[in-house]
Amino acid sequence: MLDMLCLGLNHRSAPVSIREKFSVPRTALAEAGAKLREIPFVDECVLLSTCNRVEVYFWSKQPRESAHLILHYFLGSAADRVDLESHFYLKHGENALRHLCRVVSGLDSMVVGETEIFGQVKDAYRTALEARLTSGRSNRIFQRAFTLGKYVRSNSRITVGPTSVGAASVQMAENILGNLSGAGVLIVGAGDVSRVTAQALKSRGAESIFVANRSFDRALELAQSIGGKAIRFDEWIPFLETIDIVIVSTAAPHYIITPSLIQPIQERRGQRPHFLIDLSVPRNIDPVCADVDGVHVYDIDTMSQLANETRKNREKEIANCELMIDTWIHENRNDLIESLHHRP
Numbered sequence: 001m002l003d004m005l006c007l008g009l010n011h012r013s014a015p016v017s018i019r020e021k022f023s024v025p026r027t028a029l030a031e032a033g034a035k036l037r038e039i040p041f042v043d044e045c046v047l048l049s050t051c052n053r054v055e056v057y058f059w060s061k062q063p064r065e066s067a068h069l070i071l072h073y074f075l076g077s078a079a080d081r082v083d084l085e086s087h088f089y090l091k092h093g094e095n096a097l098r099h100l101c102r103v104v105s106g107l108d109s110m111v112v113g114e115t116e117i118f119g120q121v122k123d124a125y126r127t128a129l130e131a132r133l134t135s136g137r138s139n140r141i142f143q144r145a146f147t148l149g150k151y152v153r154s155n156s157r158i159t160v161g162p163t164s165v166g167a168a169s170v171q172m173a174e175n176i177l178g179n180l181s182g183a184g185v186l187i188v189g190a191g192d193v194s195r196v197t198a199q200a201l202k203s204r205g206a207e208s209i210f211v212a213n214r215s216f217d218r219a220l221e222l223a224q225s226i227g228g229k230a231i232r233f234d235e236w237i238p239f240l241e242t243i244d245i246v247i248v249s250t251a252a253p254h255y256i257i258t259p260s261l262i263q264p265i266q267e268r269r270g271q272r273p274h275f276l277i278d279l280s281v282p283r284n285i286d287p288v289c290a291d292v293d294g295v296h297v298y299d300i301d302t303m304s305q306l307a308n309e310t311r312k313n314r315e316k317e318i319a320n321c322e323l324m325i326d327t328w329i330h331e332n333r334n335d336l337i338e339s340l341h342h343r344p
Helices: 016-022 026-037 063-075 081-085 093-104 116-130 136-154 167-179 192-205 216-226 237-241 259-268 287-291 300-313 315-336 337-341
Strands: 004-010 042-049 052-060 089-092 185-186 208-213 231-233 244-250 274-278 294-296
Touching: 004 016, 004 042, 004 063, 004 093, 016 052, 026 063, 026 287, 026 337, 042 093, 042 116, 042 136, 052 063, 052 093, 052 136, 063 208, 063 287, 089 093, 093 116, 093 136, 093 208, 093 315, 116 136, 116 192, 136 315, 167 244, 167 259, 167 274, 167 300, 185 192, 192 208, 216 231, 237 259, 259 274, 259 287, 294 300, 300 315
Parallel strands: 185 208, 185 244, 208 231, 244 274, 274 294
Antiparallel strands: 004 052, 004 089, 042 052
16 A cells, blocks of 8 residues: 655745745756665655755555655754654555645745745656656655646635745834835845745835846846845955845855854944845855844744734635535546555
């Protein structure tokens, strides 16, 4: 009997300080997925890693044993293994399928209805497919889940309002400063999250937007698309003296803004309020920076308060979307789940 399972942790089960320990860079997904596929009893697998979740979708004839080995892969011999393990969840069979459907539909996201997760799951699946970590059963389930995700979004109002962490961060900045038209904004990073954030800034009237990235060409491309200015990665630090809002979203595995960096800059700013928004996982802004006078630090988990407001406003739509998913699972479970139990 072959079971579909999902082992992982997300923004509800673990704070960012825990999630960042297990975050897998996009460039390492194929290699990490291949290592998971080599674990005994793991038949197929897809590894998903975003700022708000790390999940392994896998198929196994020995679910308990394989789940234990995958957990060991993540935790190793960590001294705080027992505490870390408590942040992980394991879903079996129909519950794993329902979870995948809720994820691609944006119902399991911090910002309910967010659009980025759909593309992130598709990228994770494509990576696994190209690395030959999937086969007929997982391919069929993921492809049908994508079709359902599109259906749920197009037949509901779940995407009305902020639909990304980037857009939510811009709304938070506007709540703090009011009109953004006179604010100087620096975006560090030019990936998907930065692109969505930049577009949201432009739509809210921000005019003075600077973009820095290790690849200057990517910074230039993003800056030109929003009427901003690109700066080279080794030149962005001096801009902190005149910038009011800094939004960081890079793949750096360490802090790039620290108290020792921001303290003298803030003194030269005359302690004028400085808002640092960290959308990176692992985090790129040392939270201790908040101890510097006038500096306010917000990380990805700070978005949860705004996300809760969004969820409250979308309660009726959430219920409608859940019903769509339940109906779809009822109609497809025999083909997608039960049939796995009868395969040799």
